[in-house]
Amino acid sequence: MKISFEKKEKSYNPEFVAKIQESDKNFDEGKFKTIKVEDIWK
Structure with missing residues (x-):
């Protein structure tokens, strides 16, 4: 297969940058x- x-x-959106x-x-x-990891789901 060829x-x-x-x-x-593609350049990023200037606002995002x-x-x-x-x-x-x-x-x-x-x-x-x-x-803290323990507090993420509180």
């Missing part, structure tokens, strides 16, 4: 909450 594939590069970058910045600055 099957050709095309690989298309901005949210991820903001989240990384907040984490680096210590602005996050830690939740």
Whole structure:
């Protein structure tokens, strides 16, 4: 079988990228909450 594939590069939505970058910045600055595994399903 000879099957050709095309690989298309898609860029992410700029708004999504901005949210991820903001989240990384907040984490680096210590602005996050830690939740114990036992408390997740409460």
